[in-house]
Amino acid sequence: MLSPAQEQALGQRLLREVRRSLPLSQDPLLVNYVRSLGQRLVAHVPDGGHSHYRFLVVENEAVNAFAMPGGVVGINTGLMRITRNEAELAAVIAHEIAHVTQRHIAQAHAAGSRSDLATGLAILAGIIASAYAPELGQAAIVGGMAGGTQARLNFTRAKEAEADRIGVRILAEADYAPGAMPDFFERMMRQAGGGGDAVPEYLRTHPVTTRRIAETRDRADAYEPRDRITDSPEFRLMRARVRALEDPQDVLARQETGEGKDRAADLYGHAIALMQQGRSQEALEAIDAAAREGGDGIALYLELARAEALLSGREQAPERALKILERLQQLYPDYPPVTQIQARALLAADRPALALETVDRLLEQDTEHPALYRLKAEAADRMGDTAISHEAMAEYYFHHGQYREAVRQLDIALSAPALETHLEQRIREKRETAVRLAQEGDGA
Incomplete structure (x- = not known):
């Protein structure tokens, strides 16, 4: 064993x-x-x-x-x-x-x-x-x-x-x-x-x-009969989100025929589907309609959807999205989805230093979330920090088991000019690990 x-x-x-x-x-x-x-x-x-x-x-x-x-x-x-x-x-x-x-x-x-x-x-x-x-x-x-x-x-x-x-x-x-x-x-x-x-x-x-x-x-x-959790508003919204992300056209067609039973969740899914097609203004209208339906436990998700809509489509409004996200950050401090969407909004608003700081705060909570490393790499690249950008991309590839590509990214990071000693040492240690795992994979 x-x-x-x-x-x-x-x-x-x-x-x-x-x-x-x-x-x-x-x-x-x-x-x-x-x-x-x-x-x-x-x-x-x-x-x-x-x-x-x-x-x-x-x-x-x-x-x-x-x-x-x-x-x-x-x-x-x-x-x-x-x-x-x-x-x-x-x-x-x-x-x-x-x-x-x-x-x-x-x-x-x-x-x-x-x-x-x-x-x-x-x-x-x-x-x-x-x-x-x-x-x-x-x-x-x-x-x-x-x-x-x-x-x-x-x-x-x-x-x-x-x-x-x-x-x-x-x-x-x-x-x-x-x-x-x-x-x-x-x-x-x-x-x-x-x-x-x-x-x-x-x-x-x-x-x-x-x-x-x-x-x-x-x-x-055999368990004592009593009231237990069967469903939640979060589940219904997330199920609607899955359907909208996977098949937005089908969700829009169903909404038009009125087949759904949960009006707020259906409208939320409708909004997400509209965003997939770049129809952000219509998405905002659907979110407003979902908010009028009310219901416990959905306000956070609707506000996040509103911020997402403002970051989608041709006419992005990142500053408006940031106002929503800053308010949510006060109500739900360090709630991962709020912080991650906030980092995206900061990049859209051309504020990469704040975006990098925001992503680093998330990575303190979860060092194994590959999407965050890609976001960090983009923020560092916008700032012109080659070493940090390629180190972050190396982490992204490392967490996807692509060890040779991780080594390549770390080599680029090591070639950056005026590399500080402690940063160089950290990158070299990561490179040794990636090389070892690449060799072990060859042996397997």
Whole structure:
């Protein structure tokens, strides 16, 4: 069995490979929402270790999710689109967290003939295949490690049952309706009734049987009946945002036919879709209409959407956006989406020094957010700081597992004139790490 330290180290390496291989969302609101939901659930895991989890949003319409060693959990946007409420989404995330807490993938890794990076990359290949070709992915993850068709089936059923049990517990202790897990399973199974292409990807990588649903329902029913969280305004807005970002034309068509049931969320999604088409003034009008609908918990998101609209389209108004963002910064200090959009607005307003300072403040909270390094690189470049700009781009590529490109960026940074001693030393240390990992990758 891998030690926890080995698992964390492997997880960090595989995380960079996932960033290189999968289309991960960089949308600050979606990323922050899924992270916050995940951390709320992680706070209730039986064995602690809350600080090591990383929650990713994969831009993929397939209804699926995955877990990896070291606390990496990925959620497809397709899953966010199809879940009916926040409790269902939380149920899937809790199930994946349980795979991590019970160290299922780490056990598969240790069961391999070689417990090294090559075995880890084999598991990763299976996870990535699951996202795009699920019938291949499950075999790659489990079949290659456990060996034999029956052994693979038993391994999968046993681990899925254990993840259900722990997941229902996490869900209930986080005050979500535990019945959301069997509800979601039942719906996926009904959708698969036609067989063939009708089978959701989630069922291909997480096999569901009537017995499994019944057992999960029994566990959920064992909890004391009382009011628990089923849905939230944030979830409905974020689901609308996913739909608008992925298919703005469809969202606009649906809005015109009045098919939606949640007027505020529908108008919010309508505004995001209009922004995708550069129709910022119409987006602002849709946001105003959503605000008139009212509702708890949506004011922050509407104000952020207003700032986004002012930064989109041909007639940008970054100074107006900054006034909104400065007010939000006072109400929600260091809330990551506000700060990240504020940095974008500062760049649009040609204030790169303040943008750089803003991004650095965010990086103090999260050193592993690649999109921030790209933003930092742009701000430093606008200031004419070659070394910092290329060092930031090196970090961006490093976190995407592109170690040779990271080395190239660091070499450019080292060639900058009048490089301060402490900065040169820091860049050289990063270069040594990137070179070593590039060589290890060649060996794997």
